[in-house]
Amino acid sequence: MLTTSWWKINSAVSGTSSKDMPQVIAWLNDLANRFASIFLSPIAWLPGWLSATIVGVVTGVLMLIVFKYTSHQSAIKQTHDQIKANLIALTLFKDDVRVGLRVQGRILAGAGRLLLLSLVPMLVMTIPMVLILGQLALWYQARPLRVGEEAVMTVQFVSTDEKAVNLVKLNPTDGVALSIGPVRVPTKHMVYWSIEPKQSGLHEVSVAIDDQTFTKQLAVGDGFMPVSLKRPPRQWTEMLLHPREPAFSPESSVQSIEIGFPDRDSWTAGTDAWLIYWFVISMVAAFAIKPLIGVNV
């Protein structure tokens, strides 16, 4: 399956124009979702700090390996050596201002060269990293609702369908009850409901306009579950940010469905903090492992 997705992406990237970008993102998300369903599933049963640490270490090491094989290692080593030599020169000729300034210029130039030499690996890693971060955000950016905890669900309609706001209905299910609403806001083409989960699990909430049904995932439980904040419109930026559910097509009356999940409170695996923690841990891991696999960074 992974091979099929990768083949689709290759074909799309090589043979289509930029307006097909959402389709490319959809395939990439599909690939990332399949990948994450295998490799990130232990997050569900590990303590948050531990899973965040393991993910940070593994991604840090992987980034380092990718860096090793996608960068010009000998050029980086040479630049490092030149910088070191210039630093020694700086200490040796500290009384000579002219030499000192020239050496400092060389150090700066060396640092700039290192940056240039990192561009290729960074470009190679950008897409995988965005996809990985998108998947991690599903686990850490918000927590699932608890049974009985209310949340606001927002449905955004296409601006050309003025009747949809008045026609839409929330379909009742066993797992989710309507607590308040709807509040229809025609000026914004939006409808809001307050919903209350009744059972733990991964539910689907659905709204209907006439005979059309539109669904949205709803995560309910106490531990870690992938939480999709929004089923996005077909815009590639939104799709990258919300990778778990398929985007609505531009022709659809419903353009997005969003649920206000609560923040997760944790210094390591909580809302927003997880990103800083992941960055620090991955950097520490990469620098710690660097001498072992002989990478010049």
Add this chain to the structure above:
Amino acid sequence: MTKSHSSASPITRRELLATTAGLASSCFLGGCQRASRSLATKVIIIGIDGMDPRLCRSMIKAGQLPNLAKMAASGGFSDLGTSCPPQSPVAWANFINGSGPGSHGIFDFIHRHPHTQCKPFYSGAETIPGEGGWEIGDYNLQLDFWPINHKPPDTELKRKGVPFWDYLDARKIDSTFYDLPSNYPPSPSEYGYHRCISGMGTPDMLGGYGTYQYFSEDTRAGGIEEGGGKRSQLKFDNGSAKAVLVGPENSMLKSPKPVQIEFEVHRDVESNAALLEFQGRKIMLKPGQWSRWTQVDFGLSTPELLPTQYVSGICRFYLQEIAPNFRLYVTPINIDPSAPAVQLSEPPDFIEDVSEQLGLFYTTGFQEDHKARTNGVFGDDEFLRQANIVLEERLALFEYAVNNYEDGLLFFYFSSSDLQSHMFWWNEEENAKHPSRSAPEARKHHEYVKKLYRRLDKIIGDINDRYGGNATIFVMSDHGFANFGRQFNLNSWLRDFGFLNTRECRSILVDCDWSRTQAYGLGINGLYLNLKGRERDGIVEPGEEQEQLTRKLIARLKAVRDFNGEKVIRNVYRADEIYSGNATQLAPDLIIGYARGYRASWETVLGELTPDVVTDNTAAWSADHCADALEVPGVLFCNKPYKLESPSLIDVAPSVLSEFGLDTPSTMNGSSIFRS
């Protein structure tokens, strides 16, 4: 946080065995609630503002307060002499200092500066504006670190003297106070053994003592500012309206202006629901529903190149009606306990620790929104509901307090009994006719007070179960309660007898002729002479003239009768006779002790005059305690027998100190109730 430390009292073998047996039995009986296992001395004080001894006695007799009855039987129960005047800030300061108002300098809710001729201020704390600063454009930046020609604004605790916890602190005995009145800003702990969260007197983000905001379609354009609240008009267009929440003043501006936050209100009349869009958050409500606490970030604009400063407040929304008249109430914007903009506790991070466990909660001193009820924004049921929300929060805080208590002193304060009594109390045996409610209604409302007493009794039962054998437990109130059916305008009375001029004067703060005024009233019980050399425009010569005037006023005030011949004033007290100490500078000259059923009129408090002197009190606030101190004593229950026959508030602190083996300090006038 400080660690627990051993107290001064030694542990006897018998106490040790009793403690062990108590713990074993509580475990055996399945007590899942936590009780400290520390063997050091424990004293617990439950402060129940306004708990009345007469009502307690009648309910104990009726078997409705079994736990307090048990306490009274095993230890003692008596009236607790209150302060003169019996106002909460005065009374709690008496408790804090173990001494009278002459020691702490708080004589009323309202004080005045004599040199500004009766400019009023809140007696417990005063904000002193800053001086100097760095002027850039429209801004005047207060640089806290800059030592020259610059003084940042400051809030000063006006209570003087030595609080009794200082003596415990010096002996390394832990003391923790939750919601302590008359202690904002919180007084510092020199040795780090005292912790405290400020109670009554703590302001909201707008700097007052609780300003709600109310949005409705029927409010007139331009809004209304009323005592304790702001009303704004909402205009709906296609189901949506824009509203503005008013926040604190940006004090960095040369001319400070309040920070405003725009939010959107959407309503759906068909489904009877509304959505508030507020700083990126969505809050959905149906009529009668309260939102959870919402954090509000107020951005204080700064000069260019400097980053915008943010202060955090919290509020809750209460949707009253969708249509035809959309009505939305917003609580006063409380200081956020998880990130307080000003110091609310000692040590400063104590309240943050509590908030980390409990979430957000009310931090203003007056939490039950009596102003919303008085101004008609709330009905009785709505006020009761809001008061119960406050009570539930306090109970959660109480549980936290007890669970985190090891030894030393624990003080916890309940305000509900006071503010619910103000609104719902009516003793029909004293006055059959309530000024604004029918007899069945008044009875029904009074029943709420009794229900609250029963609830508090259960809490006391719980604390007795947990600590009864191992701690000295005091249950005390600062004063009792009385009906407030008729009100007396002191300034109007002074005007009618020619002591205050002109006859056309509407307010002593606006149009009083001080050159012809000998005396004036300000605050609830205070009467001041317009004394030469003390007041800015004083005319009464100190000495003989002052003495004659004082005697004349006392005699005439004591003779005041209502239309039915009832005595309005029970007694008039001379400050020079009842107050002693180093902090009497701001004391009124006379303190009016009203008879039961009477109180100073609403207008009197801030110096307004009315055509009639004695009038009906038609406000929702229909019970009070600002009468003669002898009419409204508080209660004292203790689980340990005590000897003092007529204890008063100033005796509690010496009693607590004696439990820790400390003698009564010379700063206190009270004495331990455990010594005869």
